[in-house]
Amino acid sequence: MAFIFATISVEAAPNNIPHKPDYSHPKGTSPWPNYGERPKTNTPEVKAWIKLVDWSKVPKIPVRDVESPGDPPECPKGDVPKEDCWWTCTGCFAPDDIVDCPAKNAWGLTFDDGPKPGTTENLLNLLDERKVTATFFVTGMNSMKAPWLLQETIDRGHHLASHTWSHSGMTTLTNEEIVAELKWTEKYIYDHTGYKIKYFRPPYGDIDNRVRAIARQLGFKTVIWSSEWDTQDWQLEEETITSRQIIGIFKNDLQSLPKRKKGVITLEHDGDPKMTVMARTLLEMGQKNGMKPMDIAQCLGDKVGYNAIPAPPPKLKSAKKPNSDIVKKPVPTHDDDENENDDNDREESDKDDTPMAAQVPPHTQSESSNSKEESVPGSISGKAVSPGKKPSDAQRSYNTAGLSVACWTLAALAVSLVL
Numbered sequence: 507m508a509f510i511f512a513t514i515s516v517e518a519a520p521n522n523i524p525h526k527p528d529y530s531h532p533k534g535t536s537p538w539p540n541y542g543e544r545p546k547t548n549t550p551e552v553k554a555w556i557k558l559v560d561w562s563k564v565p566k567i568p569v570r571d572v573e574s575p576g577d578p579p580e581c582p583k584g585d586v587p588k589e590d591c592w593w594t595c596t597g598c599f600a601p602d603d604i605v606d607c608p609a610k611n612a613w614g615l616t617f618d619d620g621p622k623p624g625t626t627e628n629l630l631n632l633l634d635e636r637k638v639t640a641t642f643f644v645t646g647m648n649s650m651k652a653p654w655l656l657q658e659t660i661d662r663g664h665h666l667a668s669h670t671w672s673h674s675g676m677t678t679l680t681n682e683e684i685v686a687e688l689k690w691t692e693k694y695i696y697d698h699t700g701y702k703i704k705y706f707r708p709p710y711g712d713i714d715n716r717v718r719a720i721a722r723q724l725g726f727k728t729v730i731w732s733s734e735w736d737t738q739d740w741q742l743e744e745e746t747i748t749s750r751q752i753i754g755i756f757k758n759d760l761q762s763l764p765k766r767k768k769g770v771i772t773l774e775h776d777g778d779p780k781m782t783v784m785a786r787t788l789l790e791m792g793q794k795n796g797m798k799p800m801d802i803a804q805c806l807g808d809k810v811g812y813n814a815i816p817a818p819p820p821k822l823k824s825a826k827k828p829n830s831d832i833v834k835k836p837v838p839t840h841d842d843d844e845n846e847n848d849d850n851d852r853e854e855s856d857k858d859d860t861p862m863a864a865q866v867p868p869h870t871q872s873e874s875s876n877s878k879e880e881s882v883p884g885s886i887s888g889k890a891v892s893p894g895k896k897p898s899d900a901q902r903s904y905n906t907a908g909l910s911v912a913c914w915t916l917a918a919l920a921v922s923l924v925l
């Protein structure tokens with residue numbers, strides 16, 4: 507019996523999405539925007555999505571200047587109208603911007619800009635090792651490089667959210683471009699996982715009331731990060747900051763913890779091995795100081811964390827859950843002297859081995875009352891998955907659920923033969 511289960515666990519890969527990039531379609535045949543480009547706004551998909559927005563509710567704030575496309579905007583020399591609430595140039599937050607975790611000592615752990623094959627896996631292994639979950643704000647464009655990592659991230663208990671398609675400053679985009687960035691990313695994640703994302707972080711934190719009005723109407727909640735809790739780890743890749751400097755910044759932040767009434771949301775990145783090493787150091791430092799790391803859904807007490815999730819697979823009564831963990835490589839530790847902690851200091855979190863989809867009840871209704879139900883053009887309907895209703899065949903082909911059920915059916919047959 508044990509032998510049978512052992513064999514199955516090897517065969518039951520964590521997901522069955524082919525490990526190949528999604529931009530390898532022959533030219534002109536990809537259903538997705540071209541890799542490395544902003545999505546076009548004159549396609550049938552985007553035209554349909556534009557109709558979801560009541561444009562009379564979107565303030566007429568001008569598109570911001572930018573030196574080169576994809577960069578953050580340039581702040582004007584004159585005053586910025588207060589009513590624009592433009593975070594980049596005035597630090598203004600709207601009342602519904604999410605910038606902190608409500609509970610003291612809660613630590614919303616977030617990693618932006620992935621997925622990145624070869625790096626994301628190490629980050630996931632680190633989080634497994636520390637028994638914590640995080641929110642990954644992924645870009646649609648980078649997801650095309652490694653679509654299988656989306657499901658892998660969910661299967662390992664983490665939370666996916668949107669960081670737009672092309673990582674452009676959102677205030678530098680036209681209304682139509684903003685819609686295209688948000689909806690293509692939502693569709694990409696939905697088509698590859700069955701999860702309809704709810705939380706969105708604007709690249710560079712660049713948001714004003716025009717962008718907010720569009721994002722809200724499309725059902726997204728905006729997440730920035732707590733003031734002063736930007737770790738600056740992105741500079742490691744460009745070598746414009748040292749590890750020691752980042753640790754120093756974080757140490758300063760930690761000193762402010764006792765005075766804080768709320769928890770924090772930190773900003774880190776998934777894009778470079780050095781950042782993963784730094785993530786370990788910061789995790790150890792934070793946990794030693796009583797911070798409790800968790801993903802954004804947990805930090806907000808949002809039991810679902812998405813606008814829709816797949817229906818859970820049917821349960822098999824006598825089946826014992828196979829171990830479907832993939833081979834886990836050790837994550838390198840930080841060379842810096844600061845990192846003297848050992849794993850005995852580890853803070854145990856509430857995370858268990860059950861993927862998020864199985865932890866929450868089937869849920870289809872967005873908390874956002876202004877989220878509209880729509881049909882997403884393309885191969886898979888964009889409608890929320892109804893409770894008890896299975897996802898489409900195409901969707902299930904991306905899902906581990908079908909594979910697990912098949913394996914357990916085989917197991918049951920094998921057991922009955924042995925007996």
Ligand SMILES: [Zn+2]
Binds near residue numbers: 618619669709710
């Ligand atoms: Zn980013």
